[in-house]
Amino acid sequence: MMKGRAVTAFEQRVYDQVSLVPVGRVTTYAEMSKALDCHSAQAIGQALKRNPFAPEVPCHRVIRADHSIGGYAGQTGGEKLELKLSLLKSEGVEFNSVGKLVLPEKLFLFGARD
DNA sequence: ATGATGATTGGGG
């Protein structure tokens, strides 16, 4: 039988990290790259786009550093993005007409205490 | 092993 592709150590660390983001909060690719001591936010996106545990692992709670929505399920536009938006909205996180996070204080910074 | 790709980012025009 077909065995799915193995989750790499790096991906596992990314998933563990994003799992720390609470419901109703979001973080950024850049913030995660710092927390994981990786110097490439894009590498974080690479791992998240291949997340085999979505939405168990909340990869939809990761947005861009400029507070815009970012991508989802391998897409940067289209229906999947709509899904990401509705998932976040159902958790109380919203974006304005310019596509930016309405309440920046909802950003979750690793290592910061509330 | 080498080259290309990408859910990014910060800088510049």
Next chain:
DNA sequence: CCCCAATCATCAT
């Protein structure tokens, strides 16, 4: 808005 360089894990050859 668009373009570019830097960065790096993963994928295709």
